[in-house]
Amino acid sequence: MWSVHKFGGTCMGTPQRIQNVADVVLGDSSERKLIIVSAMSKVTDMMYSLVHKAQSRDDSYTEELDKVFEKHMAAAKDLLDGENLARFLSQLHSDISNLRAMLRAIYIAGHATESFSEFVVGHGELWSSQMLSYAVQKSGASCSWMDTREVLVVKPSGPDMVDPDYVESEKRLEKWFSRQPAEIIVATGFIASTAENIPTTLKRDGSDFSAAIIGSLVRARQVTIWTDVDGVFSADPRKVSEAVILSTLSYQEAWEMSYFGANVLHPRTIIPVMKDNIPIVIRNMFNLSAPGTVICKQPANEDADLDACVKSFATIDKLALVNVEGTGMAGVPGTSSAIFSAVKEVGANVIMISQASSEHSICFAVPEKEVAAVSAALHVRFREALAAGRLSKVEVIHDCSILAAVGLRMASTPGVSAILFDALAKANINVRAIAQGCSEYNITVVLKQEDCVRALRAAHSRFFLSKTTLAIGVIGPGLIGATLLNQLRDQVS
Ligand code: ADP
Ligand code: ASP
Ligand code: MG
Numbered sequence: 118m119w120s121v122h123k124f125g126g127t128c129m130g131t132p133q134r135i136q137n138v139a140d141v142v143l144g145d146s147s148e149r150k151l152i153i154v155s156a157m158s159k160v161t162d163m164m165y166s167l168v169h170k171a172q173s174r175d176d177s178y179t180e181e182l183d184k185v186f187e188k189h190m191a192a193a194k195d196l197l198d199g200e201n202l203a204r205f206l207s208q209l210h211s212d213i214s215n216l217r218a219m220l221r222a223i224y225i226a227g228h229a230t231e232s233f234s235e236f237v238v239g240h241g242e243l244w245s246s247q248m249l250s251y252a253v254q255k256s257g258a259s260c261s262w263m264d265t266r267e268v269l270v271v272k273p274s275g276p277d278m279v280d281p282d283y284v285e286s287e288k289r290l291e292k293w294f295s296r297q298p299a300e301i302i303v304a305t306g307f308i309a310s311t312a313e314n315i316p317t318t319l320k321r322d323g324s325d326f327s328a329a330i331i332g333s334l335v336r337a338r339q340v341t342i343w344t345d346v347d348g349v350f351s352a353d354p355r356k357v358s359e360a361v362i363l364s365t366l367s368y369q370e371a372w373e374m375s376y377f378g379a380n381v382l383h384p385r386t387i388i389p390v391m392k393d394n395i396p397i398v399i400r401n402m403f404n405l406s407a408p409g410t411v412i413c414k415q416p417a418n419e420d421a422d423l424d425a426c427v428k429s430f431a432t433i434d435k436l437a438l439v440n441v442e443g444t445g446m447a448g449v450p451g452t453s454s455a456i457f458s459a460v461k462e463v464g465a466n467v468i469m470i471s472q473a474s475s476e477h478s479i480c481f482a483v484p485e486k487e488v489a490a491v492s493a494a495l496h497v498r499f500r501e502a503l504a505a506g507r508l509s510k511v512e513v514i515h516d517c518s519i520l521a522a523v524g525l526r527m528a529s530t531p532g533v534s535a536i537l538f539d540a541l542a543k544a545n546i547n548v549r550a551i552a553q554g555c556s557e558y559n560i561t562v563v564l565k566q567e568d569c570v571r572a573l574r575a576a577h578s579r580f581f582l583s584k585t586t587l588a589i590g591v592i593g594p595g596l597i598g599a600t601l602l603n604q605l606r607d608q609v610s
Contacts, residue, residue, distance in 0.1 A: 119335040120147035123306060123328035126158035127345040128402040129245045132195035137402065139252040141343070142301065151335060153265075153306045153328040154249055156241020157192065160185065161307070161321075164238040167216075171223040178220055186213045189244050201251040208247065212240060236316045239266075239308035242324070250303035261299035265327060266316050268293050269309035276464050277320045281330045281389070282312065290334050304331065325383035329397070333389035340395055341409075342382070343402045348410030349374065349381055352430045352577045356570050361581060363428060364408070365416030367525050370428050371397070373559045377431040377521035387412070426526035426533060427580045432569055433521075436468065437488035438514040438549055441495065442478040445507025453479055459498040463490040469519060469561050471552040480550050482563055488513055514549060518569035521561045522576065534560055540579035546572045 122145070124138050142152055155161075163185055170178035186209065193205045216237060223229045229237075243264065250262040268289040271279040306324025311317050319326045325342055332340040349371070350360035366374070372387040381399060390397055391414075400409035446452045453472070456479060460467060465487040472479045483491055495511045502508040527533050534553065537560060541548060550563040564572055589605075591598040 118147070118338040119149045119151055119332075120145060121151045121153065121328055121332040121335065121337040121340045123153040123324055123340065123342045124155065124249075124402065125324065125342070125344045126155040126161070128343050129154055129156070129249070130158040132192045132248075134402070135192070135196055135245070135249055135252055138249060138343075139256070141402070141405070142249075142253055142303075143256055143258060147338070148300070150301045151331060151337070152249065152301065152303045153324060153331060154242065154246045154303065155306050155324040156245050157188070160188070160241035160245070161238060164241055167220055168223065168229050168234045168237050171220040172227060172229045174224055174227055176224065178224065179217070182213065182217060182220065189248075193248055196248055197251050197255070201254065205247055205251060209244065212243070216240065232315050232317070235318050239305070239316060239318050242305040242307045246303050246305045253301055253303060258301055259299050260301040260303060261297045263293065263297075263302050263304035264308075265305045265331075266308050266310045269327065269330065270312055271309045271317060271319065272312060276466065278385075279309070279317065279319055281309075283330075283334065285312065286330070287334055290331075319383075319385075322380065322383045325386040326389075329386045329389040332395050333393050336393060337395055339398060340390060341398045341400055342386075343400050344381060345401065345403055346381065347401045347404055347407040348399045349379070349412075349429070351428065351581055352573060353379065353432070356432075357430075357574055357577050359578065359582060362407075363410050366410060366412045366428065367416055368412060368414060369558050370523055370525050371412045373521065373523040374429055374431050377519060377523065377559070377561070378433040379429070379431040426524045426530040427522050427537075428524040429522075430573055430577050431521050431523065432573055433468065433519045434566055434569060435485045436482045436517045436519060436563070436566075437485045438480055438482050438517050438563055439488065439491055439495070440478055440480040440510070440512045440514065441499075441508065442510050442512065443502070443506075443508035444477060445502060445505075446477065446479070455498060456481075456495065459494040460491055463487070463494045465491045469550075469552045469563070471550045471563075482517065482519060482550070485515065488515070516566045517549060517563050518566045519561055519563055520569060520572050520576065521559045522580075523559045525558060527557050527560065536579060537562075537576055540575045541572055544571055544575035546575065 128138055129135055142150060163181060167178050167181055189209055193202060197205060223233060247262055250260055253260040268286055270282040270285040272282060274280040306327040307318050309317055309319060328340050346354060348362045349366060350362055352360040354360045368387050368391040371382060375382040375384040394414055396411055396413040398409050398411050401407050441456055465483045468482045470481040492511060492513050499508050522537055546564055546568045548562045548564055552561045591602060594602060
């Protein structure tokens with residue numbers, strides 16, 4: 118049976134780290150291993166910047182391309198030797214000279230077509246995976262390199278989104294295996310092809326998604342995603358220092374968390390593995406003794422108390438809230454359909470929707486960069502209703518964030534929202550909109566972006582730190598000590 122591993126950009130960040138990755142791969146005793154890798158850290162950003170500079174007719178793209186070349190040449194020289202080093206360097210030279218020609222064409226035209234740009238940005242994965250494959254071969258193991266543009270076929274399914282074509286990809290994968298049987302395969306993350314064989318990508322951070330698709334195609338025993346943290350935390354550890362590691366998560370919880378901004382996992386990663394019930398384990402490449410987080414269908418040992426039913430918090434920034442309001446909306450069929458078809462026409466991505474039961478208002482959150490087009494479309498669509506007063510306003514509230522509380526057992530546990538809103542109220546945070554789907558896997562609140570981190574910390578500490586026991590002794594309670602004791606008493610009541 119196959120085991121699939123994915124190594125993120127930081128795991129592949131230096132030649133020493135690539136060697137460590139090779140050691141972890143060789144240490145897995147599974148019969149067959151498929152390894153998916155990201156580009157070395159920062160390389161994909163550099164590749165996007167090359168395209169951006171060339172199409173803006175900024176000729177410093179040539180120096181940036183030199184830097185990309187030097188970074189990979191230096192890494193390869195450190196990591197490899199002999200024939201494999203020569204092979205890698207000759208491929209790198211040839212790729213860089215093709216890219217130079219392509220970027221020159223983009224510079225002259227002042228424009229990069231989508232397929233030109235997708236072709237350029239995927240090179241980081243081609244180079245990192247080749248280096249890893251040679252590093253594994255150095256140990257004498259049988260290892261093949263796979264360019265996933267030959268096997269993974271995807272089709273666009275929305276702005277910055279693609280769907281895999283499983284049937285075609287499986288066919289191509291079988292054909293590939295028949296040509297190159299090997300115990301270890303090192304493959305490119307992030308890149309794929311369209312049905313017409315044009316190179317494309319799975320979009321930013323897409324290597325997690327690559328690993329999940331391939332894991333599903335080979336019906337892997339497990340997909341391990343190696344990154345730079347001990348697993349999935351109860352909140353973004355960069356924002357909440359007290360965040361705790363979650364030992365298990367259900368597919369649904371992991372999906373909700375990644376959808377609401379926990380970038381430890383690409384939001385689409387769960388879909389392919391969920392249908393085949395393949396567990397995902399998130400592990401830290403820099404702390405091999407940490408067991409990580411297991412994501413599977415029904416995690417065992419769920420805690421039964423109220424606080425434990427909220428597993429985690431996640432946030433999305435740079436959003437705007439659109440509020441469509443008016444007495445004329447009540448009981449009129451088709452209003453929401455008219456609103457969301459106008460939104461669809463401009464291709465905006467609706468992240469959450471909330472409607473008051475009186476039907477006086479419908480509000481929804483969209484990315485800030487899409488809100489101007491949404492507002493303009495709604496004003497055109499409802500020109501008559503606004504003029505006649507059936508709608509009183511189409512209002513945009515800028516600079517918002519979403520805070521989502523996620524947990525599978527929130528559904529069957531009364532009182533969770535009360536605790537959440539109490540924590541936000543105590544932190545003096547104004548909630549602009551609320552949504553809780555029927556699935557009740559999450560409660561979503563919209564607030565001003567400037568309040569978001571404070572709200573996250575307040576909510577997190579209310580659910581996760583409430584069990585912390587503190588022993589405080591106050592000696593000689595004067596004014597300050599007495600006030601503290603009064604405050605503590607108030608908190609308890
Ligand atoms: P990789 O390059 O390995 O794919 P990413 O940077 O995409 O890594 O994702 C890992 C990062 O996700 C972590 O370094 C961490 O800062 C961030 N992160 C955000 N939310 C969470 C969370 N809830 N749990 C763990 N990590 C999180
Ligand atoms: N290298 C790609 C990116 O940075 C894909 C990935 O690492 O997941 O977006
Ligand atoms: Mg990532």
